[in-house]
Amino acid sequence: MVRYGKEHKQATRQRIIETAGRRFKRDGIDGSGVATLMKDAGLTNGAFYAHFESKEDLVATAVSEQLRGQREWLTSFEPGRAGIEAMVHTYLSPEHRDNPEDGCPSAALLDELSRCADPTKQAYTDSVLGIIDDIAARLSPHDPQSARVTVLSIYALMVGTLQLSRTLVDRQLADDVLEQGIRNALAVLDAASAS
Amino acid sequence: MVRYGKEHKQATRQRIIETAGRRFKRDGIDGSGVATLMKDAGLTNGAFYAHFESKEDLVATAVSEQLRGQREWLTSFEPGRAGIEAMVHTYLSPEHRDNPEDGCPSAALLDELSRCADPTKQAYTDSVLGIIDDIAARLSPHDPQSARVTVLSIYALMVGTLQLSRTLVDRQLADDVLEQGIRNALAVLDAASAS
DNA sequence: TGTACATCAGTGAACGCGCGTTCACTGATGTAC
């Protein structure tokens, strides 16, 4: 076994976190075993507990990391109405629906997360508020606090819409739901901006 | 063992379906084992396969049954705007959020269902369209077909909002998200009615 | 420069447990005589 410098273990840990995040979004939390998660990262099961206290610890860490990635994705759109519109279109696209492993962790895992222990839900809450406050600040620089709930509620709308579109087997209907979701998200946004 | 008439086995099957529906909504699908599901119904694990082909078969059946129950609940509200408003308030209430086992199967299970096999997703799709078309017919008797996507998208909005409220550990924020969700749902409804 | 050693990331077998599923069996029943 090659021995690397001090940054090596951190890099391994990061690799586990990232591949696990994708696996969780694809197969669910309960659907992803520790041995599989480690194999994804090119390791064996035994090394897991050198990096994490427990599977629950990895779940909290991986979900936070996924949300950090989503935050970067969200802030890659230009500020203002046009950017938000582009973001909503990309979020509620057939491509996002059909590739959950590359997509939003909330859409893939929210109801499993709601059944997790409090520390995991706390990690989710902190990370998602990081995203939401970021967007709120860009959307409403003078009153980000009141925009927080608006942005959260639009996020919830998009999450539910993507989940429903993923579960309906009627493809045409699933597409229609995405398109209607886009209209609804923008209508809610405009209603909030007007007030 | 007491032997009953022909209706007895059907009654047992129905009891399994109903207790399993509640258990799934509380602990998730992967989080509910067959032995536990049978114990909930006052039986032992061995009897399961006299009633269902597989766990997946029960999942599809129980989810359909839960949605049938939700359909009855939804149609218990008076038709028209006032009834819809009352329904939205009840759906997006702290009581519903805090008692998933009594509540909406979509809010509890939608992302787990999105990872199920096609027959299960088909059962979900059929049942949810039963609800949606019912509501659409009451909301827009002259054009229920075009109301279908509108109602589905409002359903998705409510599902996502309830899930998010269940996962945020900040209680005040979770309550605020529910209230904003109510406003959003009604705004989307009014926008659809106006056009 | 060469050798002995402490370090420590990762290995892989094993732990007890619960999973979904199968099956030989039980025992109260309604029916046949």
Added chain:
DNA sequence: TGTACATCAGTGAACGCGCGTTCACTGATGTAC
């Protein structure tokens, strides 16, 4: 009315398997001398 029997819903032990977790061990490393 009384007895023998076929039915069949439900029992409970067992199957192989994967789960999360533990641990004695490996072996390449940088360091000490």
